[in-house]
Amino acid sequence: MTAPATRAGAAPGAPVGIVGLGMTAMSLEPGGAPADLAAQAVTAALADAGLAKRDVDGLLVNTSQGVRPDRLSVALARQIGLGDLRLLEHLEIKGATTVAMVARAVLAIRAGMAETVVCVFADAPLQPGGTAGSTYAHSGGSDGVRGLERASGVLGSVPTYALMASRYLHVTGGTPEDLCAVAVSTRAWAVGNPDAVVRTPLDAEGYRASRMVATPLRVLDCARPVNGAAAVVVSGRPGQSGQPPVHVLGMGFDHPVRRRRAGGESWFGGGRRAADDALTMAGRRREDVDVRELYDPFSVVTLCLLEEYGFCAPGTAGAVARSGALGPGGDLPTNTGGGQLSGFYLQGMTPLVEAVTQLRGAGGDRQVPGVTTAFVGGIGGRIDHHAALVLDREAA
Amino acid sequence: MSTTVADVGEDWLLDPALAPNAHDPLLAPLYAGAARGELVLPSCGACGLALELEQRACDRCDSTDVVWAAVVPAGAVHSATTVHRRERGLVVATEPYPVVDVELDSGHRLVMTTLAPQRSAPAIGRAVRIGFRSVGGVAVPAAELSAAELSPVPPSDTEVTP
Structure with a gap:
């Protein structure tokens, strides 16, 4: 550790890490306002870090888009009883926001503009009288492109x-068996994660028996929305609770503008730069990555991101998934807590929470042996925004 | 809400509550054109490039002159899905329905359903004509397939969702 800084934040060149992690229970029942859930997660994260609210001088807020009017905002600082802050922002790049919060916190700390920053996400899409799917189907309004698409039967996010x-x-020449393999391997990880909301073992037969939502996506290809929250504490100083260090070594973003025009692909072929930048900054190669934690609202996204981020050659992720490589005991452990598919859908917090858990060696039955380097990938929109982190046990 | 098309029948797919806002400033030209039976979409006024619906400046020549004009109502399927989930109160169809992402001959892309009920989605690459359905009195583009062009029902589509 370098000498203590005289200003806020970390000494120049000192590592910045995630020193606290806190979550609520992940609920499949209605109840809980986002601010209440956020308060619980922040309290848990500070306790995990061995820090008090007076130690916090930054708060970054990530809220879910659209489906609830009582979303989190910068008012959260007041609502959860924090004191005066140096850094207080509500970030918004859709699902990539969680990773962006961590990057924002690290940059602020390195610049001496904050010392200890809490990043929190909360959502409560499950409401009395309707399923989450119903809530999403009713949201979106009648204006703009969304209004036109809704009038064409594009209700909720599944049809898109x-x-x-x-x-x-x-494009890849794949089959629904590729998607099935992702759902099955992700579930196998969830079986070992007590925080996952769906932990019953799943095989291909069970997958094929599940309800079709919009071809080729079955209900088991879709994330499980929950009411819940998660928070992390990012600091230039070590935590006070003896948790193993988790250093933020690399960060990268990519916002490809792929035009929706005839004659080209509009969903594929972006994000590589986010991964490359994060790995380069971290001084790590892809083969150094022990676990890949990727934003997986739908099974197909796991396959896309493995290819976009260079962990699989283009068009091969389906075959890799079918080989079992993504699951427990495989060569390419991916979404080791069950992801958003079987774990819980807390947007970008889902992969971040699992990466921290694995790096701490706290994964219990689903712990991957000897994890020192984790890759976190967050996406937003229709895979329009990419944000990546490389987290590591080592400080450099 | 006011309507742009009078005396229209009920849509085969959706409840009138899903009528888009025909006076939404962004897409008003599209809805006005659709009410006349024309497919009106934005292009660059300077170089003619097909623009996305929300695009305000040309990415080829930087012009901010956006011109909405009728285009040839024909294209091919870029991607397609058969939607089995039918939200009660919003979807009136009793069977799964298609949603199609169409590459238009004009260079635009547009997501739509089909003009008439169809039990499964058309295959990628299949040619379509564009017609119009009416949702709550607002005309919106819809893909039209001749009977001969209907794709067979693939095995994965054969189940019926309750």
Whole structure:
């Protein structure tokens, strides 16, 4: 450790890490306002770090888009009883926001503009009187492109991702068995994760018996929305609770502008730069990565991102998934907590929480042996925004 | 809400509550054209490039002159899905329905359903004509397939969702 800084933040060149992690229970029942859930997660994260609210001088807020009017905002600082802050922002790049919060926190700390920053996400899409699917189907309004698409039967997010999945299988020559392999391997990880909301073992037969939502996506190809929250504490100083260090070594973003025009692909072929930048900054190669934690709202996205981020050659992720490489005991452990598919859908927090858990060696039955380097990938929109982190046990 | 098409029948797929806002400033030209039976979409006024619906400046020549004009109502399927989930109160169809992402001959892309009920989605690459359905009195583009062009029902589509 370098000498203590005289200003806020980390000494120049000192490592910045995730020193606290806190979550609520992941609920499949209605209840809980986002601010209440966020308060619980922040309290848990600070306790995990061995820090008090007075130690916090930054708060970054990530809220879910659209489906609830009582979303989190910067008012959260007041609502959860924090004191005066140096850094207080509500970030918004859709599902990539969680990774962006961590990057924002690291940059602020390195610049001396904050010392200890809490990043929190909360969502409560499950409401009395309707399923989450129903809530999503009713949201979106009648204006703009969304209004036109809703008037064409595009209700909720599944039909759009089903179009993407159909196109992906067409372009790669894949079959629904590729998607099945992702659902099955992700579930196998969830079996070992007490925080996962679906932990019953799943085989291909069980997958094929599950309800079709929008071809080729079955209900088991889709994330499990929950009411819940998660928070992390990012700091230039070590935590006070003896948790193993988790250093943020690399960060990268990519926002490809792929035009929706005839004659080209509009979903595939972006994001590589986010992964390359994060790995380069971290001084790590892809083969150094022990676990890949990827934003997986739908099974097809796992396949897309493995290819976009260079962990599989283009068009091969389906075969890799069918080989069992993504699951427990495989060569390419991916979404080791069950991801959003079987674990819980807390947007970008889902992969981040699992990466920290694996790096701490706290994964229990689903712990991958000897994890020192984790890759976190977050996406937003219709795979329009990519944000990547490389987290590591080592400080450099 | 006011309507742009009078005396229209009920849509085969959706409840009138899903009528888009025909006076939404962004897409008003599309809806006005659709009410006349024309497919009106934005292109660059300077170089003619097909623009996305929300695009405000040309990515080829940087012009901010956006011109909405009728295009040839024909194209091919870029991707397609058969939607089995039918939200009660919003979807009136009793069978799964197609959603199609169409590559238009004009260079545009547009997501739509089919003009008439169809039990499964058309295959990628299949040619379509564009017609119009009416949702709550607002005309919206819809893909038209001749009977001969209907794709067979693939095995994965044969189940019926309750």
